[in-house]
Amino acid sequence: MDKGLIEKLNTFHVIFLVQNVIIGMNLLTLPHDMSAMGYNQWWILFIIGVLAQLTLIPMYLLGIRYPNQNLYTINEILLGKWLGKLSNLVLLVYSLLTIATVSEVYIRLVQTVTLPERTVRVPLFLLVCVALYIAHGGIKAVARFCILGFFATIWLVYYLQWGLQKGIFVHIYPLLNLSMFEVLDGLREGSPAVLGYELMLLYFPYIQHQKKALRHASIGLWISVATYVAVSFTSVVYFSEWQMEHLMYPVLNLFKAVELSFLERIENFGIAIWIFLILTTISAYLWAAKISLDSILEKRRAIYFVLVGLVVSYPWRGVISLKLQAFLFEHLVIYLGYLMVLWPNLLLVIHWIRKRLGGINP
Amino acid sequence: MALWHWWRNQVQRTSPSTNQRDLTYPEDKREITKEAIQQELQDADDVIYKEFTLHGEPVTMVYVKTMVEEALLQEHVLEPLQAKKYDDPRHALPLAGELKNDELPKLLKNLLSGFSILMFPDRHLIIQINTNKIPQRSISRTETESTVLGPQDGLVESLSSNHSLIRRRIISTHLKIKTFLLGTEARVSVSILYMQNIANSENVERLIQRVRNVEFAGFVSLMELKQMIEDKPYSPFPQFAVTSRPDTAVKALLDGRVLVMMDGSPEAAIAPSSFLEMFTSPEDFYNHWSTATLLRFIRMMGMFVTILLTATYVSVLTYHPEMLPPALLTILSESRSKVPFPPLIEVLIIELVIEILREAGVRMPTKIGQTIGIVGGIVIGTASVEAGLASNILIVVVSVSALLSFLPPNFLMSNAIRFVRYGMILMAGWLGIFGQMLALAFLFAHLLSLTSLGTPFLAPVILRQWTDITDSVIRAPINYMLKRKGMTRTKNPSVRPTDEE
Numbered sequence: 001m002d003k004g005l006i007e008k009l010n011t012f013h014v015i016f017l018v019q020n021v022i023i024g025m026n027l028l029t030l031p032h033d034m035s036a037m038g039y040n041q042w043w044i045l046f047i048i049g050v051l052a053q054l055t056l057i058p059m060y061l062l063g064i065r066y067p068n069q070n071l072y073t074i075n076e077i078l079l080g081k082w083l084g085k086l087s088n089l090v091l092l093v094y095s096l097l098t099i100a101t102v103s104e105v106y107i108r109l110v111q112t113v114t115l116p117e118r119t120v121r122v123p124l125f126l127l128v129c130v131a132l133y134i135a136h137g138g139i140k141a142v143a144r145f146c147i148l149g150f151f152a153t154i155w156l157v158y159y160l161q162w163g164l165q166k167g168i169f170v171h172i173y174p175l176l177n178l179s180m181f182e183v184l185d186g187l188r189e190g191s192p193a194v195l196g197y198e199l200m201l202l203y204f205p206y207i208q209h210q211k212k213a214l215r216h217a218s219i220g221l222w223i224s225v226a227t228y229v230a231v232s233f234t235s236v237v238y239f240s241e242w243q244m245e246h247l248m249y250p251v252l253n254l255f256k257a258v259e260l261s262f263l264e265r266i267e268n269f270g271i272a273i274w275i276f277l278i279l280t281t282i283s284a285y286l287w288a289a290k291i292s293l294d295s296i297l298e299k300r301r302a303i304y305f306v307l308v309g310l311v312v313s314y315p316w317r318g319v320i321s322l323k324l325q326a327f328l329f330e331h332l333v334i335y336l337g338y339l340m341v342l343w344p345n346l347l348l349v350i351h352w353i354r355k356r357l358g359g360i361n362p
Numbered sequence: 363m364a365l366w367h368w369w370r371n372q373v374q375r376t377s378p379s380t381n382q383r384d385l386t387y388p389e390d391k392r393e394i395t396k397e398a399i400q401q402e403l404q405d406a407d408d409v410i411y412k413e414f415t416l417h418g419e420p421v422t423m424v425y426v427k428t429m430v431e432e433a434l435l436q437e438h439v440l441e442p443l444q445a446k447k448y449d450d451p452r453h454a455l456p457l458a459g460e461l462k463n464d465e466l467p468k469l470l471k472n473l474l475s476g477f478s479i480l481m482f483p484d485r486h487l488i489i490q491i492n493t494n495k496i497p498q499r500s501i502s503r504t505e506t507e508s509t510v511l512g513p514q515d516g517l518v519e520s521l522s523s524n525h526s527l528i529r530r531r532i533i534s535t536h537l538k539i540k541t542f543l544l545g546t547e548a549r550v551s552v553s554i555l556y557m558q559n560i561a562n563s564e565n566v567e568r569l570i571q572r573v574r575n576v577e578f579a580g581f582v583s584l585m586e587l588k589q590m591i592e593d594k595p596y597s598p599f600p601q602f603a604v605t606s607r608p609d610t611a612v613k614a615l616l617d618g619r620v621l622v623m624m625d626g627s628p629e630a631a632i633a634p635s636s637f638l639e640m641f642t643s644p645e646d647f648y649n650h651w652s653t654a655t656l657l658r659f660i661r662m663m664g665m666f667v668t669i670l671l672t673a674t675y676v677s678v679l680t681y682h683p684e685m686l687p688p689a690l691l692t693i694l695s696e697s698r699s700k701v702p703f704p705p706l707i708e709v710l711i712i713e714l715v716i717e718i719l720r721e722a723g724v725r726m727p728t729k730i731g732q733t734i735g736i737v738g739g740i741v742i743g744t745a746s747v748e749a750g751l752a753s754n755i756l757i758v759v760v761s762v763s764a765l766l767s768f769l770p771p772n773f774l775m776s777n778a779i780r781f782v783r784y785g786m787i788l789m790a791g792w793l794g795i796f797g798q799m800l801a802l803a804f805l806f807a808h809l810l811s812l813t814s815l816g817t818p819f820l821a822p823v824i825l826r827q828w829t830d831i832t833d834s835v836i837r838a839p840i841n842y843m844l845k846r847k848g849m850t851r852t853k854n855p856s857v858r859p860t861d862e863e
Contacts, residue, residue, distance in 0.1 A: 130800060276803055
């Protein structure tokens with residue numbers, strides 16, 4: 001694979017990189033996460049999509065002003081060396097926490113559904129190994145795997161038809177029986193699902209058609225939102241409000257609704273093939289964590305991949321208390337994600353101020 | 363770490379050096395005398411030195427008895443020289459070439475490959491004439507890539523015959539053949555063929571660079587050289603296609619690929635190649651497009667089924683029996699009721715039996731080979747089911763996947779697929795369907811990271827350009843094929859002249 005700072009991501013790479021990194025673990029739990037919204041959740045996803053689209057614009061504006069810099073180097077240019085390095089460290093922690101969360105939750109699910117008599121260590125280790133192998137090829141390898149991952153999993157949408165057939169369509173009417181506060185709460189619960197496009201600023205210097213990057217990233221974003229809406233819509237039709245509130249993984253139960261003559265309990269298969277979506281997410285964040293280490297330590301070494309991999313595949317549960325884990329994986333990672341999405345706004349303001357003062361030459 | 367450094371050092375030590383020198387004749391130039399030749403060719407008893415006089419002038423003739431037909435020498439060299447008096451012997455032998463006085467390495471190389479050397483000491487003239495006559499196989503049909511329709515001739519071990527098989531199909535000034543001498547001891551001829559107006563010059567240069575940088579004592583087959591010039595030599599998958607059919611070779615040339623051929627090897631390596639091309643046969647183009655598309659679908663699906671079928675048997679029976687519908691579960695549990703092994707061991711036994719049968723059958727003469735097939739297929743299969751060593755459903759599953767693994771027309775790809783299958787089976791036995799999908803994801807990630815001469819190996823699966831779809835899993839009607847493959851990065855992408863308006 002091509003390495004080094006050359007423009008290597010074409011249109012399709014960008015679209016599917018954005019699209020597939022967004023879709024990961026959250027899709028499995030989305031109808032449950034947003035169950036407070038009841039039957040209204042499916043159209044709230046459109047609002048989330050619009051919000052994500054709005055935050056994508058400052059990223060693009062920042063990227064187009066620094067066509068040869070990634071977020072880490074932009075940080076150091078705009079905030080100064082030490083403040084920049086500190087914020088890079090925060091981003092490194094965010095990447096690591098995301099990988100740890102996604103892999104941990106996925107492996108727990110695999111253990112629950114398909115391997116009830118096994119510990120999680122070996123599957124987790126192997127999952128991280130494969131993700132490291134992909135990330136080691138560079139962002140282009142990740143992008144190519146994203147394209148493959150999309151086509152390997154998109155046909156699962158076909159299985160939604162059983163859920164739609166057996167469901168009750170009156171659930172879908174947007175009754176608007178929500179207060180403003182409840183809608184905001186729904187946005188807070190649902191928004192983590194679309195996190196993933198914030199990595200665009202890290203691979204922005206590698207994009208071939210940077211001027212069109214916003215359009216391509218938006219296409220990727222809206223494919224993801226469309227997938228979310230499709231799943232959420234089917235859940236709303238198929239489940240009752242009580243079910244959505246109490247089922248941990250509603251998509252698993254949607255799989256259970258599928259009736260094929262030659263195969264039963266297809267959720268086993270569904271969870272296993274979900275690995276393509278998980279691998280794209282993990283490997284993209286692994287790559288992000290690796291180049292963050294590169295920029296913090298100011299050396300480009302392949303060994304950092306091993307370092308990152310060791311950190312994320314370390315059996316967390318033995319060392320950290322459950323309370324801290326819940327804080328790290330369920331709250332901190334999400335707030336850091338919001339920070340990272342809004343970060344380019346801050347940088348743009350600083351860029352504007354420093355440009356006014358005349359002290360910057362990107 | 364120490365082991366890694368040792369390995370890196372070994373690789374770097376054996377990697378080709380970059381210093382520029384005359385690669386064809388790396389030895390020092392020396393003056394040609396009879397004594398110098400005798401000194402170099404000491405103890406080579408098949409070298410003949412003849413001293414005689416022609417029209418009163420002393421002449422020394424040197425040739426290697428085993429590489430030259432003496433009747434030819436008499437008829438085409440000595441008789442014209444003796445026939446009438448000449449001013450210059452080169453007039454009597456218009457095909458002969460002159461050697462400069464200091465070209466001893468060239469003389470020795472040509473002498474050993476079948477030239478006869480005539481030295482005229484009085485004139486200070488040394489001439490060489492090709493009297494090469496070595497035994498070679500006649501052109502016959504290829505065993506490994508046979509087809510029902512289309513041309514039946516196959517490449518042979520002689521490089522010049524192979525060149526002529528290609529030249530007679532492409533009568534064009536643009537067909538270029540560059541020949542190099544490779545191997546520090548064996549000095550075997552390796553040639554690179556390409557269409558100058560079609561092939562991407564970067565590809566040609568890159569391949570020439572790789573071939574020239576190989577340092578090795580000698581090759582006996584192109585397959586060895588191919589492994590040394592491929593992009594990722596540690597991968598189980600072949601990254602250059604190999605063919606023994608001249609029509610496939612010509613098709614590749616006309617698409618802008620570069621061919622590598624070697625003297626003594628009845629194959630041509632095609633670079634760059636793609637993963638899908640390992641599953642295509644030239645017969646796809648001799649058949650109608652509908653049949654060809656069907657066959658290509660079967661071959662591609664066959665690859666997935668063969669790597670996943672037995673692995674799925676293992677994972678479903680070991681970890682997820684609830685996935686089977688009741689009717690199938692009943693049949694399976696009945697047929698497995700006497701089997702004392704877990705599914706993984708059962709599958710490995712039967713898969714290995716098939717592998718052993720194949721390997722035993724390959725080395726045997728055809729008649730014994732058939733016997734082995736019958737013994738293996740009928741006797742061992744039936745007996746193992748009756749003895750309760752394996753379930754009869756497994757026999758069906760394993761036989762189907764064994765048959766499917768022979769579908770790819772490319773032999774190396776078929777071997778690689780069988781290798782991958784064992785990894786799948788082991789992962790399925792270890793971690794069930796999750797392990798299977800993990801292995802599949804790893805396989806795809808590996809295939810995605812492979813390149814063939816710098817071009818992505820999976821290129822037509824992820825399209826380089828939209829027209830590639832006409833010759834992918836779908837073989838479109840021939841009228842629709844207007845563009846060359848995007849993978850070849852040709853400067854001349856249209857197959858047909860498009861300037862007629």
